[in-house]
Amino acid sequence: xxxxxxxxxxxxxxxxxxxxxxxxxxxxxxxxxxxxxxxxxxxxxxxxxxxxxxxxxxxxxxxxxxxxxxxxxxxxxxxxxxxxxxxxxxxxxxxxxxxxxxxxxxxxxxxxxxxxxxxxxxxxxxxxxxxxxxxxxxxxxxxxxxxxxxxxxxxxxxxxxxxxxxxxxxxxxxxxxxxxxxxxxxxxxxxxxxxxxxxxxxxxxxxxxxxxxxxxxxxxxxxxxxxxxxxxxxxxxxxxxxxxxxxxxxxxxxxxxxxxxxxxxxxxxxxxxxxxxxxxxxxxx
Amino acid sequence: xxxxxxxxxxxxxxxxxxxxxxxxxxxxxxxxxxxxxxxxxxxxxxxxxxxxxxxxxxxxxxxxxxxxxxxxxxxxxxxxxxxxxxxxxxxxxxxxxxxxxxxxxxxxxxxxxxxxxxxxxxxxxxxxxxxxxxxxxxxxxxxxxxxxxxxxxxxxxxxxxxxxxxxxxxxxxxxxxxxxxxxxxxxxxxxxxxxxxxxxxxxxxxxxxxxxxxxxxxxxxxxxxxxxxxxxxxxxxxxxxxxxxxxxxxxxxxxxxxxxxxxxxxxxxxxxxxxxxxxxxxxxxxxxxxxxxxxxxxxxxxxxxxxxxxxxxxxxxxxxxxxxxxxxxxxxxxxxxxxxxxxxxxxxxxxxxxxxxxxxxxxxxxxxxxxxxxxxxxxxxx
Amino acid sequence: xxxxxxxxxxxxxxxxxxxxxxxxxxxxxxxxxxxxxxxxxxxxxxxxxxxxxxxxxxxxxxxxxxxxxxxxxxxxxxxxxxxxxxxxxxxxxxxxxxxxxxxxxxxxxxxxxxxxxxxxxxxxxxxxxxxxxxxxxxxxxxxxxxxxxxxxxxxxxxxxxxxxxxxxxxxxxxxxxxxxxxxxxxxxxxxxxxxxxxxxxxxxxxxxxxxxxxxxxxxxxxxxxxxxxxxxxxxxxxxxxxxxxxxxxxxxxxxxxxxxxxxxxxxxxxxxxxxxxxxxxxxxxxxxxxxxx
Numbered sequence: 001x002x003x004x005x006x007x008x009x010x011x012x013x014x015x016x017x018x019x020x021x022x023x024x025x026x027x028x029x030x031x032x033x034x035x036x037x038x039x040x041x042x043x044x045x046x047x048x049x050x051x052x053x054x055x056x057x058x059x060x061x062x063x064x065x066x067x068x069x070x071x072x073x074x075x076x077x078x079x080x081x082x083x084x085x086x087x088x089x090x091x092x093x094x095x096x097x098x099x100x101x102x103x104x105x106x107x108x109x110x111x112x113x114x115x116x117x118x119x120x121x122x123x124x125x126x127x128x129x130x131x132x133x134x135x136x137x138x139x140x141x142x143x144x145x146x147x148x149x150x151x152x153x154x155x156x157x158x159x160x161x162x163x164x165x166x167x168x169x170x171x172x173x174x175x176x177x178x179x180x181x182x183x184x185x186x187x188x189x190x191x192x193x194x195x196x197x198x199x200x201x202x203x204x205x206x207x208x209x210x211x212x213x214x215x216x217x218x219x220x221x222x223x224x225x226x227x228x229x230x231x232x233x234x235x236x237x238x239x240x241x242x243x244x245x246x247x248x249x250x251x252x253x254x255x256x257x258x259x260x261x262x263x264x265x266x267x268x269x270x271x272x273x274x275x276x277x278x279x280x281x282x283x284x285x
Numbered sequence: 286x287x288x289x290x291x292x293x294x295x296x297x298x299x300x301x302x303x304x305x306x307x308x309x310x311x312x313x314x315x316x317x318x319x320x321x322x323x324x325x326x327x328x329x330x331x332x333x334x335x336x337x338x339x340x341x342x343x344x345x346x347x348x349x350x351x352x353x354x355x356x357x358x359x360x361x362x363x364x365x366x367x368x369x370x371x372x373x374x375x376x377x378x379x380x381x382x383x384x385x386x387x388x389x390x391x392x393x394x395x396x397x398x399x400x401x402x403x404x405x406x407x408x409x410x411x412x413x414x415x416x417x418x419x420x421x422x423x424x425x426x427x428x429x430x431x432x433x434x435x436x437x438x439x440x441x442x443x444x445x446x447x448x449x450x451x452x453x454x455x456x457x458x459x460x461x462x463x464x465x466x467x468x469x470x471x472x473x474x475x476x477x478x479x480x481x482x483x484x485x486x487x488x489x490x491x492x493x494x495x496x497x498x499x500x501x502x503x504x505x506x507x508x509x510x511x512x513x514x515x516x517x518x519x520x521x522x523x524x525x526x527x528x529x530x531x532x533x534x535x536x537x538x539x540x541x542x543x544x545x546x547x548x549x550x551x552x553x554x555x556x557x558x559x560x561x562x563x564x565x566x567x568x569x570x571x572x573x574x575x576x577x578x579x580x581x582x583x584x585x586x587x588x589x590x591x592x593x594x595x596x597x598x599x600x601x602x603x604x605x606x607x608x609x610x611x612x613x614x615x616x617x618x619x620x621x622x623x624x625x626x627x628x629x630x631x632x633x634x635x636x637x638x639x640x641x642x643x644x645x646x647x648x649x650x651x652x653x654x655x656x657x658x659x660x661x662x663x664x665x666x667x
Numbered sequence: 668x669x670x671x672x673x674x675x676x677x678x679x680x681x682x683x684x685x686x687x688x689x690x691x692x693x694x695x696x697x698x699x700x701x702x703x704x705x706x707x708x709x710x711x712x713x714x715x716x717x718x719x720x721x722x723x724x725x726x727x728x729x730x731x732x733x734x735x736x737x738x739x740x741x742x743x744x745x746x747x748x749x750x751x752x753x754x755x756x757x758x759x760x761x762x763x764x765x766x767x768x769x770x771x772x773x774x775x776x777x778x779x780x781x782x783x784x785x786x787x788x789x790x791x792x793x794x795x796x797x798x799x800x801x802x803x804x805x806x807x808x809x810x811x812x813x814x815x816x817x818x819x820x821x822x823x824x825x826x827x828x829x830x831x832x833x834x835x836x837x838x839x840x841x842x843x844x845x846x847x848x849x850x851x852x853x854x855x856x857x858x859x860x861x862x863x864x865x866x867x868x869x870x871x872x873x874x875x876x877x878x879x880x881x882x883x884x885x886x887x888x889x890x891x892x893x894x895x896x897x898x899x900x901x902x903x904x905x906x907x908x909x910x911x912x913x914x915x916x917x918x919x920x921x922x923x924x925x926x927x928x929x930x931x932x933x934x935x936x937x938x939x940x941x942x943x944x945x946x947x948x949x950x951x952x953x954x955x956x957x958x959x960x
Contacts, residue, residue: 009374013366037760084945091700095899096944102892102937109455110930118460119411122391123640199362201391205455206362209892213702213767220764242367251357252319252775259768260748267757319775321885323783454930481929486889488879489682491675492924492932499668512785512883519880523797524671525804544880546790 012130016198018238019133020191021218025230026140027187028219030180033148034156035163036086037094038181039212041188043101044074046207048189049196050108050115053124056197063127063197070193071186078185082178089163101212108204120203121196128197136194140187144227156180188215221262223269232270236262309352310345310600313378315368315393317385321485322360324512325585326385329407330355332582332589333382335573340593346600351593358384362392369393373400377609380405380616382592387411387457394421401610403617407592408585410534411461415646416639420617424592424632424649426557428465428533431653435555436469436506438655438667439531445503447476448531451493451517452508454482462508462533470506478502483513490517491524498526510535511583515544522548529553529657538583542661552658553666557629557651558587561663570628591627598623621647630654670803672925678809680917681816682875686890687897687909688819689867695840695904696860697749698759703766704868704894705887706773707744711737711869712876712886713777719792726792730873737869738862744769745861750854770887778884786882793877812874819867820910827906836860840904896940902949 008015024041031038052070055061061069085096108115115121147153155176158166167173196202214237222233240258244251266273314333317326333353341350354376358365365384372378373396380403384390390409397404398418406414406423415421439445450466453459470477478500481493494517497505505521507514507530514536521530529551530536537556541549560571560581570590574582582590599619605612625632632651639645656663686708693701714736718729748765796807827833835856838846847853875890876882897916901908916936923935 006374010370011367013363013370017363088944088948091694091903092899092944092948094700095895096941098895099937099941099944103934103941106931106934106937110934118455119457120388120391122413123417126395199366199392200395201362201388203362203388203457205388216760217764217767220758220760224758241364245356248357249319249779250775252359253772253779256768256771256773256775260765260772263757263761263765263768264748264751267752267755267761319778319783321783321883323778324785324883327783481924482932483929484889484933486885488875488881488886488889489675489679491679492672492921493929495668495671495675496925496929498671512881515785515787516880523804523806525797525799540784544785544787 013198014238014242016128016130016133017195018235019130019137020195021234021238022137022231023140023187023191023194024215025218025222025234026144026227027184027191028215029144029224029227029230030184030187031177032219032224033153033160034177034180035160036177036180037090038085038097038184039094039216040078040081040097040101041184041215042207042209042212043097043104044078044185044188045192045195045211045215046104046108046202046204047074047077047192049192049202049207050121051189052193053121053196053202054114056125056127057121057123066127066197067132067190067193070196071190074189074192075182075186078182079178082181083174086174086177086181098209098212101207102209105204105208108207115204118203118205120201122201124196124200124202126198126200128194133194136190140190141227141231148227152176152179217259221259221269223266223271223273225269225275226271229269229271232274236270309350310605311352311354311376311378312596313372313376313381314353314355315358315365315372315381315383316355317360317389318355318357320359320361322385325408325510326357326360328583328586329383329385329589331574331578332407332586333593335570335577335586336590336593336597339573340597346597349605351597354378358389358393360384360386360389362389365389365393366396369396369404373397373402378402379605379609379612380596382407382589384409387414387461390414391417394418397421401617402613403620405592405596405620407588411457412464415637415648418639418645419636421646422620422634423647424595424629425588426534426649426651426653428462429468430651431555431557432462432465432533433469433472434653434667435531435533435553435655436466436473436475438555439504439529439553439657440473440475442657442666443504443529445475445529447478447502448504448506449478449497449500449502450480450506450508451490451497452480452482453485453510453513455484456510458535459508459510459533462535466506466508466533483509483517485513487513488516490520494521494524494526498524502528504529504531506531507536508533511538511540511544515541515549518545518552519548527551534584539581539663540583541658546661549658549661553655554657554663555653555655556584557632557649557653558584559654559656559663559665561656561665562628562630562654564626564630566626567628567630587628591625591629591632594627595623595625595632596620598625668802668925670801672921674803674805674809676918676921677914678805678812678878678917679921680914681809681813682871682878682913683893683897683916684910684913685812685816685819685871685874686868686894687901687913688816688823688906689864689871690894691898691901691904691906691909692823692860692864692867694898695906696836697745697762697857699749699762699766700895701744701766701864702763702891703744703770703773704864705891706770707737707740707865707868707887708872708875708890709777709882709884709887710740710773711872712882713781713786713872714869715873716786716788716876716882717781719788726788729792730870733869733873734866737865737872740773740869741862741865742858744865745858749857749861753854753857774884774887781884783884787880788877808874808877812878815870815874816910816913819870820906823867823906832856832859893936896936899940900943 048070052066055066218233223229356368452463531553537554634647711733715729715733718732794807897912901912
């Protein structure tokens, strides 16, 4: 077991990051799977992280309460934000949520008395254990797999295919979309709250445009057809830079090229590719 | 040669290699070598390598050579933590330099503190870094010590009465600089006509500068790094603002003469390091750097260069046992006593306290050199 | 101060508009949000700089070099990324994610070759003239940027209206299928669009590098954020809209600094974008959307 100990002391943060990235990828899977292109996940992650960290740092709240607040506050914001924004569709929705994300980031930056501004919040206790992250991932994955097979999932798929037709069939499209948006926000917030409590430090710039795009990339790269796609996308995006560490200066170059190649060869996502391969294997057996 | 003898030879060679490796003293560095912060991480790397080359060429530490394992942390906090863990637990380095940015240090230094490994920042200036714990050291001077001196000298020489302030508000380095400027200005009772901000990566500063011009100050206090500071100066001169600029550490770089050529005059900076400082240690550093890289060094390189020499000084007084935990502690105990004079002048450590008032890590004690730019050169004032 | 701020807003708006032109063109015709536009913008700037430093070319010739490099980048972008994805009938978001990867690669390659530090054009390569009119100061570069962005927009509008390629492009923007039925070589024109858009991006890169005096590998990133805002403000895919949206954002930012406070500069810009989207989803200057997918 010695190798496990040493593996864990070297890679624990990487494993935990992978877990929170899976939560983030699932958070965008929710909205993508019902045809909503929103990129506010980074902002929700930030809201969750700051809410939880402020509670444990300043109020001495127990970790469970901090996690709860980190999950519920972004969900509440999403419930308020949803009705006006979800009227938009396609790129317009993406841009509205992007703009919202920037406003959140700048607000955190300027609310210096509470958030520490650009200097961030430091000295956050290391409360997140692998059990928390694994538990959160399993529950989120289980729920989203169940949801995918339920009425909810079928409604999402129908909305994704044809919004107008689904509405005509008597499905309240807007309500389903708001539900997906809120669930996504809650998951992203939880990811943020967990992440803040194993990295000692948070600052506003971690929750900006780049993070939003990275979350989107995890969702799309893995594929939006199944929650497993989100898991694969998150694992690839987290591990790739680590596997390429030996390349030195060329690491980002190769990393980027690999992303391009993955998209070129499996435009519908890696999950689709794997499932396709399995299906062919079954067919040729 | 039969297969067996060949194998034996390989095993022998491998063994010999192992001996050599264990004879070296392994140090780690986590710096931003790619990404946006690489513009600071790369000069830092050059500074380390230059100093290490000198130390090894002079016979190393008590006969053992130094080896530096340098890893890229991309200026991101998670990467910094990952790299710290890799260097501490996998490469088993004796101590760590880095990371490049203060924000990353807030995230990764607790890892080193927890593992009881010395972490030595050469570019982290934000307040509170060394409060993390007693294994945290830095030789990057906090601006709290330097800026009041810079302001006082500029005040005496230019007779300024009121100033405008411009700073980057989304970056820990420039924001921290601003906080200290603000404190120093309040201490000296200098009124501020207007306070303006910009964001990292901005290319247009004219709206802020126009507003500053209208507020009619005698000088502009600027907390910025050269990347933004140089365009600020160029655009100010384009708008016909010929006031003095008073900058922090971030503006102390000969690169300003490249980036703001013909617009760089009348910039006041204070720092322990100056490219014009005629001290022999500094002359030697600059000459060696120029020979190796065909360019003038900046403060980041100078501080990294000195940091490596400071660690070497401490190591000379440490009897390394080969037991990692003991050696790491011995180095920690030896470091605070180092007194050294390098490219950044006379140097010693000062212990700071943490939030609870208990003794924690170590900041640098150094004297500021205040200089002003004139005709594409720094001219030392004090 | 007001007069000077108006001039500042006009040149900043011109800068944004210039960047947004190519970005909006790719969206309008290819229906792709090209997140590598910032990287191509940077590539143009670096190409011109190297032409000045290494080949000792005068500035106008250096701009031609930048145009060639950007055109090549656009050609490769369409040939090796967009075209294969179109052929495979990829989902909507696939090309956008591919451009993220490409942007990372281009930025990293440029940093590897030219370093991470800021670079600038040599002082003697720049027109240094500045004009004083009353209390206002304008530099020649600012005037050139304003002039050039208007010129490029007019040329683009004219080209789209009057030339055969332009008419075909507009047909494709309406409906690629219908355009193909009309006998238009849609594939070829997609390539042409990517090239034109990249040229616009590359030229914008040179001009903005001249204006700001700073080239760095990630210089396209902040511009990309603003570019997206501009394109939305103007209505996606709308050339005139990009121009007006750019000016609008320039004015919004400058007046946020002048009258609200510079910490609110970006908050005002994006808050306004958010508000406008909720009130007028088609953009500030866009016509009501005719197409709804």
